[in-house]
Amino acid sequence: MGKTVREAALDVLVKIEKNQAYSHLLLNDTRKKAGLDRRDSALLTEIVYGTIQRKLTLDFYLQPLIKKDLKKLDTWVLVLLRLSIYQMVYLDRVPERAVVHEAVTIAKYNGHKGISGMVNGVLRGFQRAERPSFEDIQDPIERLSIETSHPVWLLKRWISQYGQEETRAMCIENLLPAPVSMRVNQTKTTRDDLLLQLEKEGIEAKPAELTSEGIIIEKGPVFETEAYLQGLMTAQDESSMMVALALSPEPGMDVLDTCAAPGGKTTHLAEQMNNQGSVLALDLHPQKVKLIQQQAKRLSLSIIKAEAMDARKLVDHKELYDRVLVDAPCTGFGVLKRKPDIKWAKSERDVTQIATIQADILAAASTCVKKDGLLVYSTCTVDKAENEETIQAFIQNNPDFSLDETISERLPKHIVSKRLNQGMLTVLPQDYQSDGFFITALRRNS
Numbered sequence: 001m002g003k004t005v006r007e008a009a010l011d012v013l014v015k016i017e018k019n020q021a022y023s024h025l026l027l028n029d030t031r032k033k034a035g036l037d038r039r040d041s042a043l044l045t046e047i048v049y050g051t052i053q054r055k056l057t058l059d060f061y062l063q064p065l066i067k068k069d070l071k072k073l074d075t076w077v078l079v080l081l082r083l084s085i086y087q088m089v090y091l092d093r094v095p096e097r098a099v100v101h102e103a104v105t106i107a108k109y110n111g112h113k114g115i116s117g118m119v120n121g122v123l124r125g126f127q128r129a130e131r132p133s134f135e136d137i138q139d140p141i142e143r144l145s146i147e148t149s150h151p152v153w154l155l156k157r158w159i160s161q162y163g164q165e166e167t168r169a170m171c172i173e174n175l176l177p178a179p180v181s182m183r184v185n186q187t188k189t190t191r192d193d194l195l196l197q198l199e200k201e202g203i204e205a206k207p208a209e210l211t212s213e214g215i216i217i218e219k220g221p222v223f224e225t226e227a228y229l230q231g232l233m234t235a236q237d238e239s240s241m242m243v244a245l246a247l248s249p250e251p252g253m254d255v256l257d258t259c260a261a262p263g264g265k266t267t268h269l270a271e272q273m274n275n276q277g278s279v280l281a282l283d284l285h286p287q288k289v290k291l292i293q294q295q296a297k298r299l300s301l302s303i304i305k306a307e308a309m310d311a312r313k314l315v316d317h318k319e320l321y322d323r324v325l326v327d328a329p330c331t332g333f334g335v336l337k338r339k340p341d342i343k344w345a346k347s348e349r350d351v352t353q354i355a356t357i358q359a360d361i362l363a364a365a366s367t368c369v370k371k372d373g374l375l376v377y378s379t380c381t382v383d384k385a386e387n388e389e390t391i392q393a394f395i396q397n398n399p400d401f402s403l404d405e406t407i408s409e410r411l412p413k414h415i416v417s418k419r420l421n422q423g424m425l426t427v428l429p430q431d432y433q434s435d436g437f438f439i440t441a442l443r444r445n446s
């Protein structure tokens with residue numbers, strides 16, 4: 001017999017807790033192996049992401065009901081309690097009785113009678129007891145940390161960079177579901193025509209607010225539609241769509257995308273060029289290069305050539321490209337809605353380490369830009385050490401580049417007036433419910 005949704009959720013969460021494995025890869029794997037239907041698949045994702053997303057709050061609820069330090073519990077028992085409490089607090093459609101019953105059954109199967117008795121006692125105790133109040137936590141940062149489940153060190157960084165109010169708004173936004181947004185392949189169709197076709201295929205969708213190429217999927221299995229299979233659209237977050245707008249490649253140009261997999265922005269660049277010119281897409285990992293090739297094929301974009309290469313070693317491409325994109329590897333603190341495990345997997349040391357890699361990639365990529373050409377640097381993090389500070393250091397060391405203030409003409413007006421600061425754009429998740437992103441353009445002086 002296959003695993004139930006909750007057993008599968010327990011397996012995935014224990015692996016993540018023990019190995020810091022990435023949730024989306026494990027989830028994909030588990031969905032396939034367990035043979036779950038669409039509804040159960042959605043419930044599995046919701047339980048796994050929700051439990052990771054709310055970890056500190058769930059532990060805050062659990063601690064008074066457990067006599068010892070939570071860390072002393074077996075990992076699987078702690079995770080089982082967390083995922084059960086998550087369902088009881090946040091999922092209205094699951095009856096509490098069923099949650100307790102299934103948790104006790106899993107505990108019996110995995111452990112001994114004592115453990116199933118303890119799980120039963122804790123969950124029934126939780127049903128009966130009044131929930132502890134966040135108001136009782138004296139320290140304001142700790143309170144925000146527990147209430148919104150973000151690590152204290154990260155909150156301290158954000159508060160020093162954005163202030164209390166923006167940080168609180170960001171934390172609250174991070175707990176909400178991420179919208180499903182798609183980018184229209186403008187070499188094949190228009191946004192209006194695509195919306196009509198999707199309606200015919202039973203998908204509820206509407207035009208996106210931020211960009212003219214975006215649509216938001218409200219309901220329906222969009223990846224199974226003919227429209228998707230025919231390459232009329234690509235899944236992409238709306239903030240991420242602005243990167244190609246900032247780079248604005250024209251048909252016939254030579255373009256280099258240095259950190260390209262899985263190809264979301266590469267394909268956008270080729271679409272903007274109406275599939276005329278050339279786009280060289282590089283990525284460090286050979287297995288990821290295949291993903292770029294698959295997307296280029298699905299979207300019928302023949303000008304893309306994808307290769308495995310470490311962008312820090314770009315030495316033979318001197319001043320060859322009109323446009324160069326560095327969509328740098330980063331901590332991902334702008335995408336916590338989609339990848340909540342990042343909150344727990346990354347540390348302050350990772351920020352420093354990745355900033356060094358970003359600076360090295362940027363320096364190597366810059367040598368490839370033609371005179372008067374454009375270099376765009378973007379990340380999906382909101383940490384200034386990976387963004388503004390990287391760019392400021394680059395400009396100091398490279399006086400032949402300057403911030404391109406005309407970026408404001410290429411980006412949506414409302415976001416420019418709100419968030420563009422000295423040629424550098426930071427979109428926060430609470431602005432448009434899209435990902436937190438940083439985008440800036442540098443011009444090589446002629």
Ligand SMILES: C[S@@+](CC[C@H](N)C(=O)[O-])C[C@H]1O[C@@H](n2cnc3c(N)ncnc32)[C@H](O)[C@@H]1O
Nearest residue numbers: 259260261262263264265283284310311327329
């Ligand atoms: C933010 S992701 C890129 C997302 C991609 N631009 C898109 O829109 O689909 C960063 C990518 O950089 C790649 N990467 C990391 N270090 C690299 C390096 N030294 N050279 C080239 N690519 C690198 C990672 O494998 C990852 O795929």
